Amino acid sequence: QTCALPILIAAGPHVVNVMHTSPNDTGEALAIVRRHWDGPIGTYPESGYFKMPDWVFIDIIEPSALVAKSREWQGAGASLFGGCCGIGPEHIAALAREFKR
Numbered sequence: 001q002t003c004a005l006p007i008l009i010a011a012g013p014h015v016v017n018v019m020h021t022s023p024n025d026t027g028e029a030l031a032i033v034r035r036h037w038d039g040p041i042g043t044y045p046e047s048g049y050f051k052m053p054d055w056v057f058i059d060i061i062e063p064s065a066l067v068a069k070s071r072e073w074q075g076a077g078a079s080l081f082g083g084c085c086g087i088g089p090e091h092i093a094a095l096a097r098e099f100k101r
Helices: 005-009 023-036 063-075 089-099
Strands: 016-019 041-044 049-051 056-058 078-081
Touching: 005 016, 005 023, 016 023, 023 041, 023 063, 063 078, 063 089
Parallel strands: 016 041, 041 078
Antiparallel strands: 049 056
């Protein structure tokens, strides 16, 4: 199994984000990133299932569950938190409240 991460890191990023990944797989992805990268890591999970033809996402993670997962990811080295497909403003607001400095 080939990992493209060392090639990407050689380009000199300032941060590595785990993006468009199920919250259930993000922890494992963080562990892989950490084996190759000691800099800042972000998480940008997706949630739900695409349902044609209306672009409606269903089975979305609850904001409180995303916050709980993000706390786990913080323990694994992540310091940036967000979301993509299926993650809405209420999720980002909950993350902002939890991780407000």
